Amino acid sequence: MDDIPLSTQLGALCVLLVLSGFFSMAETAMMASNRFRLKAGAQGGSRGAKLAVELLAQTDKLLGVILLFNNLINAAAATLTGVIAVQLFGEGEMALGVGTLLITFLILVFSEITPKVVGAGYANAIAPVVAFVLAPLLKVFYPVVWTVNLFVSGLLRITRLRPGNQEDGQSLSADELRALMTESGHFIPAAHRRILINLFELEDVTVEDVMTPRNQIEAIDLEQPLETIQHQIATSHHGRVPVFEGDLDRVLGVLPQRRVVSALSAGELDQDEIRSLLTKPYFVPSATPLYSQIQFFQENRQRLALVVNEYGEVEGLVTLEDIIEEIVGKFTTGLPGSAQTLGWSEDGTVIVEGGRSLRELNGKLGLNLPLDGPKTLNGLVLEHLQDIPESGLSVRIGNVAMEILHTEDRMVRSVRLFRPADAI
Structure with a gap:
């Protein structure tokens, strides 16, 4: 080493520090990258993203190759710094002390802190790029990495430590997905984000929360005069209307409006005709979650259900449209005479x-x-x-x-x- 010019040694030290910084940045970027975004990039045809996903699927080997080169380079840099310090300050404890402080400062600033900050700040952009370097290195030095990991596995067995499943660490709970949607910012339009968040809340919302209350249900009482029933049918804005006799708890069925148009126009509609056109009523408990109710509607091929309490009394009415509105928001159109959109006035x-x-x-x-x-x-x-x-x-x-x-x-x-x- 004494025969090598000092300028060459300093240049070699700079190269070692840059290489060490590269591996530090690569480690941070790979670990901090958004794996779901990388998977999306891989599916979109990005080879760098695909390599990064493959490397992250074997984290132990990825860290093995990164730390192998990082430690070798840092050790070489420390040795070279000692040689340079001896040449500059002579042999002695003073030279070794100065060399130790100098290399510690250089590694911290140029090989650790700065690269790691950059890697963490631009992880998603850097990870697909460094994957092109790390993937070939892992293939070439796989035997060395495998040997090192063999000792690591043995040490973990001795200490009875069992690392968790990597796939489990990548899965997200419902609360984490909800937080992800909330913080998605400009990546997802606000309207779409609101719909996705509403979907997560369906399990916490029951049909009782969205149903039309009993006193607001538009229903037909067959004990009313025929003229009253005909006028009610003619002026109804609903496609399906419950029909009862005397009391709403005595529901006879549901009348599809389209079936009575011709009879009503011909003036032939009476109570017996209405009874013959009724479909079987569909009842659901008031505590049924909305998510389950959607499935029930689909399985039973229904769009309207009467909500009952534990005593079998009708509490309200829920439709498929009510559940859809809970997800996507109220429709801009409504029934004639419906209330206007809620909003604060200027006086608060x-x-x-x-x-x-x-x-x-x-x-x-x-x-x-x-x-x-x-x-x-x-x-x-x-x-x-x-x-x-x-x-x-x-x-x-x-x-x-x-x-x-x-x-x-x-x-x-x-x-x-x-x-x-x-x-x-």
């Missing part, structure tokens, strides 16, 4: 019906009203006050201030809500 208030769903109010107004009890605003107010309030009464539930505008028939008909500071 909004007037809503007492029968509005709490889930709908939370979603559209950015509120945090409790959902573990009553499902409607009317029910929430009555439960909170434990009494039927009079018009003009003001109350605060959670952080939401509200004013009762109108009470009728033992129900809160309309409420003015005041926007809280943390509302979206």
Whole structure:
């Protein structure tokens, strides 16, 4: 080494530091890269991404080849630094001390910290590139890496440590997927992201949360006069209408509107004709999760179900459209006379019906009203006050201030809500 010019030795040291930095950056980039994005790139035809995926599938061998070269290079750099220090400062403890401090500083700055920061910051871009270098190295030096890993495996057996399955570490739970969707940013449009998040929440939402309440169901009572029934059918905006006799709990069936058009036009529609056109009613428990209900609709080839409680009493009605709206949001079109879209006015208030769903109010107004009890605003107010309030009464539930505008028939008909500071 003494015969080699000092400039050549310094150049060799710089090369060693660059190579060490490359392997440090490669290690960080490969470990920090998004494996799902790499798999997507591999499926899209990227050879670098495909090589990176293959390397990450054998992490022990990947780390083996990286650390093998990294440690060899660092050891060579330390030795070369000692030789240079002796030439510059002479032999002695002072020269070795200076050399040790110098190489430690150079490795930390140029071979460890800086490359690792770069690798972590641009992991997804760097990983497919360095894979072209690491894959051939692993093939050539596979015997050496295999031997080293053999000792590592033996040491793990002695210490009774069992590394987890690599595939398990790459799988995501429902909560992790939900967080991934929430933080996807500009990669997924906001509307699509909202739909995906709603899908994850279907297991936590029951048909009771989205059903039309009993008192709002449009149904036909066969005990009513024929003229009343005919007028109700003629003016109905629903494709299927439940038919009962005397009491809604005595449901006879569901009347498809398209089947009665011709009879109604000819003036031949009567109670007996209606009975003959009814289809069998379909009942579901109120606690059925929406995800399960979609499957039930598909298996039973139904689009409408009557929701019953534990006593068999009809609590409401749920349709396939109700579940779809829970996923994609309310449709822009609605029935004539339906309520307008919810939204805060300029003065920070909004007037809503007492029968509005709490889930709908939370979603559209950015509120945090409790959902573990009553499902409607009317029910929430009555439960909170434990009494039927009079018009003009003001109350605060959670952080939401509200004013009762109108009470009728033992129900809160309309409420003015005041926007809280943390509302979206």
